Amino acid sequence: MTNLFNYIDRPSKIHDLTGATKLVCLLLWSFAAMLTYDTRFLVFLTVFGIVLFKLGNIRIRDVSFITGFMLVFLIINTILLYLFSPHHGTEIYGTTTYLFGMSGHFGLTAEQIFYQFNYWIKFLSTIPIVLLFVCTTNPSEFAASLNRIGVSYSISYSVALALRYIPDIQRSYDEISKASQARGVEMSKKASLVKRLKAASAILIPLILTSVDRIEGITNAMELRGFGKNKKRTWYMAKKFKAADYISMAVCTGLLAISLILNVVNGGRFYNPFK
DSSP: OOOOSOOOOOOOHHHHSOHHHHHHHHHHHHHHHHTOBOHHHHHHHHHHHHHHHHHTTOOGGGGHHHHHHHHHHHHHHHHHHHHHOTTHHHHHHSOOOBOTTOOSTTOOBHHHHHHHHHHHHHHHTTHHHHHHHHHHOOHHHHHHHHHHTTOOHHHHHHHHHHHHHHHHHHHHHHHHHHHHHHTTOOOSTTSOHHHHHHHHHHTHHHHHHHHHHHHHHHHHHHHHTTTTSSSOOOOTTOOOOOHHHHHHHHHHHHHHHHHHHHHHHTTSSBOOTTO
16 A cells, blocks of 8 residues: 555654744745745755654655655656746846857746746755654654643544544555456556556545544544543543653754745845855
8 A cells, every 4th residue: 555644653763852942943944945045055954864864763654655746746747847937036036147149038048947846845955854753753753842832632532543544545545546457447557547546436435434433433443432521631642741742843943944034135035046
């Protein structure tokens, strides 16, 4: 079964951090990447993110499907961006440098290439951190960490259930798909793309019914156990904040501060090497 947004339990320094720390770091990191188009800083974030991904003991094959999907999305976005706005880079940087003797509306410019390169690394700088957060954060421990920093335990538990539900849906889809194939429904590469899409869409109804049945079971179990009766609750998977948690949040806060400072130094969000 293809792994898609699932917790992977392996020993690593990233796994040892609390879920709340990883969420705060993810938000700070994302804001730092979104607020600037400074190429130097984005390249640093990308390299740093890859290093952290390695420290998290997560392998590429563990997230190959979602990584491939994101890359396809980026490629399509890049093509459409050039087709609909081939001179957006020249408008931003204020100069026009045609390459390979080209000119005209679709003439390739150094400014456009540089802008689209920045567009790529802006995404690439955040993808490893998002995957790292999902793959190294235990849903139960994450809920306990959210509750610890002041989030209502009802909301925290809902978040944990949502994170746990993703692999459950995957598993149900895989089981229904195999059952359909056992009945003679062709869903392999031998069938045409249209037939495979029709077969996959036919799985949606039993998948929805299975999901509703599971939700009802969870709801009844929580009601029988008096969930929500008290204002507070204890957590089996709770972790205490350690020095590494505070250092991680401080580093990500520093990255956000650098991003804001670069906006001031560059006179805007864009670093312009064409001046």
